[in-house]
Amino acid sequence: MKKKNETEKVCRCGRITTDPENKTGLCPTCEKKAVNLLGAAAMAATGIAIKIVSQMKENGPKVVEGVINIIKNL
Ligand SMILES: [Zn+2]
DSSP states (O other): OOOOOTTOEEOTTSOEEOOTTOSSOOOHHHHHHHHHHHHHHHHHHHHHHHHHHHHHHHHGGGHHHHHHHHHHTO
16 A cells, blocks of 8 residues: 555545645535535525524514524534
8 A cells, every 4th residue: 555645635426636725625526516515505595594584483582492403403
């Protein structure tokens, strides 16, 4: 086994990235996918925020505790 390069990271798809500037450890292909996922996550977060706001309107400040639980479980 050759010594492991410290900047070497194995991407979740199995590709090895050796770019020391790469903070994510993802190869460029997966980085693009991750950006798309972040976009999807942002959409999901918006949906959750809308649910939270509508719940707060229905149930008042008591629901804040429930909201904290939702966030913890994300
Ligand atoms: Zn990858």
